[in-house]
Amino acid sequence: ATVSVLYCIHNMFRDYEVESSPGLTASEGHEEEPCLGDDMEVHLQQVHLTESEIAMRHCVRNAVTKVIHTLWPGASVKYYGSFSYDMSTSSSPLDLVVEGCESLESFSSVLTPFSETLTVKRLMQGKHEAMLRATCKEDPTLSVNISFFESSDMSPARQATCLVRRWLKMYPAIKPVIAVVRTILHQEGVHCFTTYQLLLCAMTVCMQCSDPSDPGVMLVDFLDRFGQSTDDADMVCLSGHEPDMLHSPSPLTIIDPVTGTNISSCLSSLDTVRFRSGLRKRLHRLNDWMTCRVQYDSVFDALISCDL
Numbered sequence: 001a002t003v004s005v006l007y008c009i010h011n012m013f014r015d016y017e018v019e020s021s022p023g024l025t026a027s028e029g030h031e032e033e034p035c036l037g038d039d040m041e042v043h044l045q046q047v048h049l050t051e052s053e054i055a056m057r058h059c060v061r062n063a064v065t066k067v068i069h070t071l072w073p074g075a076s077v078k079y080y081g082s083f084s085y086d087m088s089t090s091s092s093p094l095d096l097v098v099e100g101c102e103s104l105e106s107f108s109s110v111l112t113p114f115s116e117t118l119t120v121k122r123l124m125q126g127k128h129e130a131m132l133r134a135t136c137k138e139d140p141t142l143s144v145n146i147s148f149f150e151s152s153d154m155s156p157a158r159q160a161t162c163l164v165r166r167w168l169k170m171y172p173a174i175k176p177v178i179a180v181v182r183t184i185l186h187q188e189g190v191h192c193f194t195t196y197q198l199l200l201c202a203m204t205v206c207m208q209c210s211d212p213s214d215p216g217v218m219l220v221d222f223l224d225r226f227g228q229s230t231d232d233a234d235m236v237c238l239s240g241h242e243p244d245m246l247h248s249p250s251p252l253t254i255i256d257p258v259t260g261t262n263i264s265s266c267l268s269s270l271d272t273v274r275f276r277s278g279l280r281k282r283l284h285r286l287n288d289w290m291t292c293r294v295q296y297d298s299v300f301d302a303l304i305s306c307d308l
Helices: 002-008 036-047 051-071 112-116 156-170 174-187 195-206 215-226 269-290 299-304
Strands: 076-080 094-099 118-125 129-136 143-149
Touching: 036 174, 036 215, 036 299, 051 076, 051 094, 051 112, 051 143, 076 156, 094 156, 112 118, 156 174, 156 195, 174 195, 174 215, 174 269, 174 299, 195 215, 215 269, 269 299
Parallel strands: 094 143
Antiparallel strands: 076 094, 118 129, 129 143
């Protein structure tokens, strides 16, 4: 019943009439309620980084670049992850990738130059690559992840970033969808999903969405697809480098199109249950709002309300 109601109201999210249902009544003095997509766009701007937060991230990158060039003059330092495609929030880590490091075999011995800018938390080192996890000394709330590669070729991190940028150009409605989903998951205490993982989830929705240009329609489809229980969920994964290549594996299996690995393999069964449960609650809330069992000023307020 919930799913049938959801699909019936897709078009209503765009340009619905206030008189169509008591649950759609606009606030007093307003003739028309903004559609869900409009509210989502506003929310996206509200959670966007401030100018000072953006400036801080640029300062960190410049400081890291200065250190890198003293160690490996020919190396490059680039952004990847959510900041590189303008989807970071204040709690998002800053991800940097260093390509063209001459040798990483004794990398742990060259960490000292980073101490002026970063507080190193963890170092993971392989034969030809390394990962440094740290926090910014000037702003300890800012986590910094730096990936190092000996090769100067485009790393998987940058390949993924280029792929995401192409997807966002094709489907700009993804951005407000991810912003709302992240807010929902944060309210549910689910912090294990990266922006990249959520983007892959959103891409599976885009390719089967009736109107991928409408953030409201896409969000409803996202909740419907990933908020279903494990037994009856219809999950898909991405394969290869094209966003339209789909398969139907086990539930919540999402294959990274760059590395070919299952990005959900690092999630525990509890993580998956909480992820589904949080989204399923919003499905029920949406159904309750449409059938007038709960009263909110808008469908957006109903979706992100914490009083569940």
